Amino acid sequence: MLQRMRRHIRSGKYNFTFAQNGLEALAKLREDSEIDMVLSDINMPQMDGLTLLEQIPNVDPDLRAVMISAYGDMRNIRTAMNRGAFDFVTKPIDFEDLEVTISRTLSHIEEWREALASRDKLVAIQNELDxxxxxxxxxxxxxxxxxxxxxxxxxxxxxxxxxxxxxxxxxxxxxxxxxxxxxxxxxxxxxxxxxxxxxxxxxxxxxxxxxxxxxxxxxxxxxxxxxxxxxxxxxxxxxxxxxxxxxxxxxxxxxxxxxxxxxxxxxxxxxxxxxxxxxxxxxxxxxxxxxxxxxxxxxxxxxxxxxxxxxxxxxxxxxxxxxxxxxxxxxxxxxxxxxxxxxxxxxxxxxxxxxxxxxxxxxxxxxxx
Amino acid sequence: METSGQQGNGTWVAVDTKNLKVEGENKGTILVAKTSGRVDGSNAKEFQDALESILGNNATALLLDMEDLSYISSAGLRVILLIARQLQGKSGKFGVCSLSPSISEVFQISGFDKIIPVHPAQADALASLGS
Missing domain, CATH: 3.60.40.10 (PPM-type phosphatase domain)
Structure with missing residues (x-):
C-alpha cells in the first residue's frame, strides 16, 4: 500500500503524511493545518479509526475522512458513517477506486471552502442588481x-x-x-x-x-x-x-x-x-x-x-x-x-x-x- | 401621509400604493395589520416598513390579516419571517389569518404553515393571540 501511494507522492499530485495509529494521526493533524483529508484504517493499535473519527472535528471541522475497512464489515462502516466519515473503501484496496474516492473527497472540500467563503461575503456587499x-x-x-x-x-x-x-x-x-x-x-x-x-x-x-x-x-x-x-x-x-x-x-x-x-x-x-x-x-x-x-x-x-x-x-x-x-x-x-x-x-x-x-x-x- | 408607531383605537393607513395597502388597527392588546393587494420583490421593502411602523417599539402581539391579499412571493414570506422573529425576540406573539386558497397553498408548499401560526379567521386569531 505504501509503495503504491509513493508513486503518487513522486508524481506530486498529492502530499501524504503518514501515521502509525490514531494518536499519532491526531498529533500530526494538530501540527499541520494544511492537511485537507484523512485516510485511515479502522483497525489500528492504541487509538482505532472510529475513535479517531470522533476526535477529528475538534482539530478542524472542515477535515474530511475516508475510512478503510474489511470487505463486508457493514457494522463498522455504518458506525464510521454515523460518526461523520465522508466515504469509505474496503480491503483489498482497489487503487483505481481509491484514487476516484480521494479526488472526489478533495473536490468536495474545495466546493465546501468556496461555499463557506461566499457565505462570509454575505455580510459585506450591498445592492447592485447588475x-x-x-x-x-x-x-x-x-x-x-x-x-x-x-x-x-x-x-x-x-x-x-x-x-x-x-x-x-x-x-x-x-x-x-x-x-x-x-x-x-x-x-x-x-x-x-x-x-x-x-x-x-x-x-x-x-x-x-x-x-x-x-x-x-x-x-x-x-x-x-x-x-x-x-x-x-x-x-x-x-x-x-x-x-x-x-x-x-x-x-x-x-x-x-x-x-x-x-x-x-x-x-x-x-x-x-x-x-x-x-x-x-x-x-x-x-x-x-x-x-x-x-x-x-x-x-x-x-x-x-x-x-x-x-x-x-x-x-x-x-x-x-x-x-x-x-x-x-x-x-x-x-x-x-x-x-x-x-x-x-x-x-x-x-x-x-x-x-x-x-x-x-x-x-x-x-x-x- | 404615513403614520408611525402605535396609535390609539381606530384604524390608520401604514402604506397605500398602487399594488399594496396596509392598514393598522388596534384591538386591545393586539395590533392588526390588514393587508390588501399583492406583495412581491418590488414592494417587499414597503411591506416590511409598513409592518414595522404598525408594530412601533412596544407592541407585543401582531396579527397579519391577509383576507384581501391576492398574491405573496417568497420575498414577502421573508418579511413575514423577519417580523415573526422580531416579535419572538421580545417574547411577543405573531400570527396570520384569513389566507386565500392560493396564499394558503404558498404557505403549504414552502412549509411556512409549520413555522408561522396560521388562523382561519380574524376572530380565532384574536382569541388565540389574546390568551
Missing part, C-alpha cells in the same frame, strides 16, 4: 448530459427585477445525475450570494451523499446557522440512475415535480412536504421514489411558471401546466422545456413578468439516432 443578475446567470449550467438513454435540459427566463431562481445538474461519482431546482427569497446581491452558497453547499452535499433527503438536511443545517437575514431557499433535489431509470427526490418547500408519460398524460408527483431551507436547523427531510419508463419526462419548475400572470391577473396555475402535453407528448427533454416556456409566454402575452421562470427536464428514452 452584479446580482450576472451572478445568477453565471452559476447556471450551459451544457447538459445526454446519452442514448436519457437527456437533460434546463433554462431560466429572469424577471426584470432580479428573482432568485437557479438550477443545477451534478454528475455524481457513481454515474448517477443530481438534478436541482431552487428559488431563493429576496433580491439583490445579498440574495444572489445566498443563492451561490446554497448552490455550492448543495453540490458539495450531493457529491457526499447518495440520499437526497440527507443532502437537503445537510444543506438546511448549514444555511440555517446564523441566518439573521431570514433569507431562505426552496429546493427540489433529485438523483437519477440512468441504468435503471430510478429517481429518488426530496422536497424542501418547493413545487411538486411533474411526470409526463409517453402518451402525453401528466401527473403531479407526490412529495412529502419538507420545509424551505435556511429557516430552522435540524429539520427532517424525507424522499420519494419513482422509476421513469421509456418515453417518460420528469419536469422540475419554479413558481414563476405556475404563478405567471396574464393581463387579467389570472395565474397560469397547475391545471394549465398539466394540460400542456395532452395532445403533443414531448420527444425530448429540450422539447418539453420549450413547450412549457411557449405555453406560459402565450398565456402571459403582454403582461409584465414579475418572477423568474425556470424549468429543468429529464427524459428517458431511446435517443441514439
Amino acid at each position: 452584479v446580482a443578475s450576472n451572478m445568477q446567470q453565471s452559476i447556471l449550467p450551459t451544457q447538459f448530459p445526454s446519452s442514448p438513454t436519457f437527456q437533460v435540459f434546463g433554462s431560466m427566463e429572469p424577471a426584470r427585477s432580479v428573482g432568485g431562481d437557479f438550477f443545477d445538474v451534478i454528475r455524481l461519482g457513481n454515474g448517477h445525475i443530481g438534478l436541482a431546482i431552487a428559488d431563493v427569497s429576496g433580491k439583490g446581491v445579498p440574495a444572489a450570494l445566498f443563492m451561490m452558497s446554497a448552490r455550492t453547499l448543495l453540490k458539495g452535499a450531493a457529491i457526499g451523499s447518495p440520499n437526497p433527503a440527507d443532502v437537503l438536511k445537510e444543506v438546511n443545517n448549514l444555511l440555517s446557522q446564523d441566518n439573521d437575514s431570514a433569507m431562505f431557499v426552496t429546493i427540489l433535489y433529485a438523483e437519477y440512475d440512468p441504468e435503471s431509470g430510478h429517481l429518488s427526490y426530496a422536497n424542501g418547500g418547493h413545487n411538486a415535480p411533474l411526470i409526463v408519460h409517453a402518451n402525453g398524460s401528466t401527473e403531479l408527483l407526490p412529495t412529502s412536504g419538507g420545509i424551505a431551507l435556511g429557516l430552522v436547523p435540524n429539520l427532517p427531510y424525507t424522499q420519494d421514489e419513482i422509476t421513469l419508463g421509456q418515453g417518460d419526462t420528469f419536469i422540475l419548475y419554479t413558481d414563476g411558471v405556475t404563478e405567471a400572470m396574464n393581463a387579467d391577473y389570472e395565474e397560469f396555475g397547475n391545471d394549465r401546466l398539466l394540460n400542456i402535453f395532452t395532445s403533443s407528448p414531448p420527444q425530448s427533454s429540450h422539447d418539453a422545456n420549450d413547450a412549457v416556456f411557449h405555453t406560459v409566454r402565450t398565456f402571459v402575452a403582454e403582461a409584465p413578468q414579475s418572477d423568474d421562470i425556470t424549468c429543468l427536464t429529464l427524459s428517458r428514452g431511446n435517443f441514439s439516432s
Whole structure:
C-alpha cells in the first residue's frame, strides 16, 4: 500500500503524511493545518479509526475522512458513517477506486471552502442588481448530459427585477445525475450570494451523499446557522440512475415535480412536504421514489411558471401546466422545456413578468439516432 | 401621509400604493395589520416598513390579516419571517389569518404553515393571540 501511494507522492499530485495509529494521526493533524483529508484504517493499535473519527472535528471541522475497512464489515462502516466519515473503501484496496474516492473527497472540500467563503461575503456587499443578475446567470449550467438513454435540459427566463431562481445538474461519482431546482427569497446581491452558497453547499452535499433527503438536511443545517437575514431557499433535489431509470427526490418547500408519460398524460408527483431551507436547523427531510419508463419526462419548475400572470391577473396555475402535453407528448427533454416556456409566454402575452421562470427536464428514452 | 408607531383605537393607513395597502388597527392588546393587494420583490421593502411602523417599539402581539391579499412571493414570506422573529425576540406573539386558497397553498408548499401560526379567521386569531 505504501509503495503504491509513493508513486503518487513522486508524481506530486498529492502530499501524504503518514501515521502509525490514531494518536499519532491526531498529533500530526494538530501540527499541520494544511492537511485537507484523512485516510485511515479502522483497525489500528492504541487509538482505532472510529475513535479517531470522533476526535477529528475538534482539530478542524472542515477535515474530511475516508475510512478503510474489511470487505463486508457493514457494522463498522455504518458506525464510521454515523460518526461523520465522508466515504469509505474496503480491503483489498482497489487503487483505481481509491484514487476516484480521494479526488472526489478533495473536490468536495474545495466546493465546501468556496461555499463557506461566499457565505462570509454575505455580510459585506450591498445592492447592485447588475452584479446580482450576472451572478445568477453565471452559476447556471450551459451544457447538459445526454446519452442514448436519457437527456437533460434546463433554462431560466429572469424577471426584470432580479428573482432568485437557479438550477443545477451534478454528475455524481457513481454515474448517477443530481438534478436541482431552487428559488431563493429576496433580491439583490445579498440574495444572489445566498443563492451561490446554497448552490455550492448543495453540490458539495450531493457529491457526499447518495440520499437526497440527507443532502437537503445537510444543506438546511448549514444555511440555517446564523441566518439573521431570514433569507431562505426552496429546493427540489433529485438523483437519477440512468441504468435503471430510478429517481429518488426530496422536497424542501418547493413545487411538486411533474411526470409526463409517453402518451402525453401528466401527473403531479407526490412529495412529502419538507420545509424551505435556511429557516430552522435540524429539520427532517424525507424522499420519494419513482422509476421513469421509456418515453417518460420528469419536469422540475419554479413558481414563476405556475404563478405567471396574464393581463387579467389570472395565474397560469397547475391545471394549465398539466394540460400542456395532452395532445403533443414531448420527444425530448429540450422539447418539453420549450413547450412549457411557449405555453406560459402565450398565456402571459403582454403582461409584465414579475418572477423568474425556470424549468429543468429529464427524459428517458431511446435517443441514439 | 404615513403614520408611525402605535396609535390609539381606530384604524390608520401604514402604506397605500398602487399594488399594496396596509392598514393598522388596534384591538386591545393586539395590533392588526390588514393587508390588501399583492406583495412581491418590488414592494417587499414597503411591506416590511409598513409592518414595522404598525408594530412601533412596544407592541407585543401582531396579527397579519391577509383576507384581501391576492398574491405573496417568497420575498414577502421573508418579511413575514423577519417580523415573526422580531416579535419572538421580545417574547411577543405573531400570527396570520384569513389566507386565500392560493396564499394558503404558498404557505403549504414552502412549509411556512409549520413555522408561522396560521388562523382561519380574524376572530380565532384574536382569541388565540389574546390568551
